[in-house]
Amino acid sequence: MWLRIYVVLILFIIIAPILVLIPLSFSSQITFTFPPPGYSVKWYEAFFDNSQWMDGLWRSVITALLTAIVATVIGTMASLAVHRLKFPGKKIFTNLIVAPMVIPVIVVGIAMYHTFSMYKLTNTIPGLVLAHSILALPIVFVTVSASLKGIDRNLELAALSLGSTPIGVFFKITLPLIRSAVIASALFAFITSLDEVVVSIFIAGAQTKTLPIVMWENMRTQVDPTIAAASTLLIIGTVVLFAFQGFTRSKQKTM
Amino acid sequence: MTTKLKTEVPVPSLAPPLHRLVGIPGLKWLLLLIPLAYTVLLLYYSMISVLKLSVYDENGFTLEYIRQVFTEPLYLKVLGVTLKTACIVTVATLLISYPIAYLLVVMESQRWKKVVMSLVMITLWISLLVRTFTWTVILQDQGVINKMLISLGLISEPIKLLYNTTGVVIGMTHILIPYMVLSLYAVMEGIDHRLVQAAQGMGARPWQAFIQVFFPLSLPGVLSGSLIVFVLGLGYFITPALLGGQGNMMISKLIQENIQTTLNWSMASAISLVLLLATFLLLGLAAWVSRLSPLLKGEK
Numbered sequence: 001m002w003l004r005i006y007v008v009l010i011l012f013i014i015i016a017p018i019l020v021l022i023p024l025s026f027s028s029q030i031t032f033t034f035p036p037p038g039y040s041v042k043w044y045e046a047f048f049d050n051s052q053w054m055d056g057l058w059r060s061v062i063t064a065l066l067t068a069i070v071a072t073v074i075g076t077m078a079s080l081a082v083h084r085l086k087f088p089g090k091k092i093f094t095n096l097i098v099a100p101m102v103i104p105v106i107v108v109g110i111a112m113y114h115t116f117s118m119y120k121l122t123n124t125i126p127g128l129v130l131a132h133s134i135l136a137l138p139i140v141f142v143t144v145s146a147s148l149k150g151i152d153r154n155l156e157l158a159a160l161s162l163g164s165t166p167i168g169v170f171f172k173i174t175l176p177l178i179r180s181a182v183i184a185s186a187l188f189a190f191i192t193s194l195d196e197v198v199v200s201i202f203i204a205g206a207q208t209k210t211l212p213i214v215m216w217e218n219m220r221t222q223v224d225p226t227i228a229a230a231s232t233l234l235i236i237g238t239v240v241l242f243a244f245q246g247f248t249r250s251k252q253k254t255m
Numbered sequence: 256m257t258t259k260l261k262t263e264v265p266v267p268s269l270a271p272p273l274h275r276l277v278g279i280p281g282l283k284w285l286l287l288l289i290p291l292a293y294t295v296l297l298l299y300y301s302m303i304s305v306l307k308l309s310v311y312d313e314n315g316f317t318l319e320y321i322r323q324v325f326t327e328p329l330y331l332k333v334l335g336v337t338l339k340t341a342c343i344v345t346v347a348t349l350l351i352s353y354p355i356a357y358l359l360v361v362m363e364s365q366r367w368k369k370v371v372m373s374l375v376m377i378t379l380w381i382s383l384l385v386r387t388f389t390w391t392v393i394l395q396d397q398g399v400i401n402k403m404l405i406s407l408g409l410i411s412e413p414i415k416l417l418y419n420t421t422g423v424v425i426g427m428t429h430i431l432i433p434y435m436v437l438s439l440y441a442v443m444e445g446i447d448h449r450l451v452q453a454a455q456g457m458g459a460r461p462w463q464a465f466i467q468v469f470f471p472l473s474l475p476g477v478l479s480g481s482l483i484v485f486v487l488g489l490g491y492f493i494t495p496a497l498l499g500g501q502g503n504m505m506i507s508k509l510i511q512e513n514i515q516t517t518l519n520w521s522m523a524s525a526i527s528l529v530l531l532l533a534t535f536l537l538l539g540l541a542a543w544v545s546r547l548s549p550l551l552k553g554e555k
Contacts, residue, residue: 007358010351011374014432017389018381020399024392032392034399078290085287093287096294102538104490106507107302107527110514115301134298137290166283188380195382198492201511212384219388219497228392231385238380 075140123205136189147181320525341488356439418500442476
């Protein structure tokens with residue numbers, strides 16, 4: 001019983017701080033007093049009227065979309081390679097794909113900054129997509145692999161023996177079976193990119209500031225509740241995306 | 256007789272010639288080659304060329320920069336602060352996460368288990384920047400915590416919670432809890448509960464059974480979880496940069512400052528090399544200690 005009370009308390013302490021920002025974003029004052037003395041939507045107006053914030057948001061969404069596509073395609077390929085092909089050094093290959101999860105991001109950041117500046121990829125959207133997709137790749141790989149492990153290989157073999165090509169088997173048999181994992185991993189990749197700061201600090205230049213970079217710079221200079229408004233929008237965006245993913249998954253289950 | 260009949264039935268080849276063409280035997284190796292080339296070219300080539308700068312400069316091979324990391328007072332101080340912060344964060348995370356993981360294992364209701372698990376996991380997906388920023392709001396002098404403590408009469412002056420180690424520890428602990436819960440849960444889930452029941456059946460009190468049976472069995476999870484959290488803590492950038500002050504700079508910030516302020520690539524590279532080696536060493540240890548860690552086995 002005490003354990004339950006303790007855990008509920010801890011869960012509250014984990015969740016509550018994140019929720020504090022939401023009322024603050026509706027504050028009528030410039031200070032972060034909690035609870036806010038009055039309510040207004042002026043910080044949302046400030047967010048949507050300011051081209052710096054809107055451009056950042058727009059760039060972030062484009063980058064995240066492209067990252068999700070690239071990372072999902074390449075991550076799924078890698079996962080298929082590990083689970084459907086026989087080759088030596090499979091373990092090394094897996095480790096190379098998953099390692100960005102544990103390599104300190106700052107090291108990835110300076111490494112890419114170093115290479116990308118040689119090939120004029122810094123301060124460009126493609127540069128951001130390349131960098132973010134590397135960070136998102138492990139998550140896609142892990143998610144799709146978990147799903148691939150669970151499907152019945154005999155279905156693929158049956159299709160093959162009935163004359164389908166391997167590519168046909170993938171699109172007609174395998175992909176429909178792992179569909180929800182692929183959608184989930186695309187979502188994870190999207191969110192990874194949308195939230196990426198450390199590598200972007202190096203890769204994004206004056207012309208390609210993403211939303212997190214604009215937030216990061218604002219946090220360090222002029223702190224006003226516009227950041228809380230931006231944060232609230234990000235939280236809502238994440239929750240909506242997850243709800244959507246949960247919805248598609250439960251829909252697939254009932255099918 | 257029947258078997259003979261079966262083998263005589265030809266398998267109808269329905270594949271049109273075009274499909275055969277697409278099924279070139281070597282094509283499947285692209286599945287391996289494209290991701291391999293992508294990561295090697297983008298990440299590993301970049302990392303090697305940057306890390307090379309730590310031991311090669313215009314005069315050829317040198318260990319000067321690595322030596323400086325371990326001898327310069329400024330760098331030593333940063334290393335010390337980083338290790339100290341990562342240690343405190345690891346202990347705090349462990350103390351907070353153990354009861355959560357334990358409850359998850361002993362809980363009978365699947366529905367509640369799911370609720371607790373998703374509450375822990377959802378924080379993983381909410382923007383790191385947002386989670387960190389929220390602490391700058393809560394911990395400031397006029398923030399929620401200080402106001403609450405003053406109104407309760409526990410303190411008369413706001414205590415400094417921000418821009419020092421306290422702030423960094425609070426922020427990082429909050430962010431790293433899910434990793435610890437996952438690691439602990441992975442191990443605890445595998446513990447046979449009949450052992451605890453047996454101990455109680457033999458007359459042990461519940462807490463004795465917990466301390467003498469369950470806790471020792473969960474130690475691999477404690478170790479692997481602690482190592483993972485420690486390693487992640489070593490390399491954190493955003494949280495220490497926003498919640499920390501001048502006096503408690505951590506290693507990632509030092510690397511960034513060397514690149515963007517002093518443009519000292521060799522030094523940044525040397526510090527990165529040290530950080531990377533420490534990371535891999537500790538993770539190798541974690542993998543060795545427990546082969547059940549969800550982060551390393553990819554069961555997230």
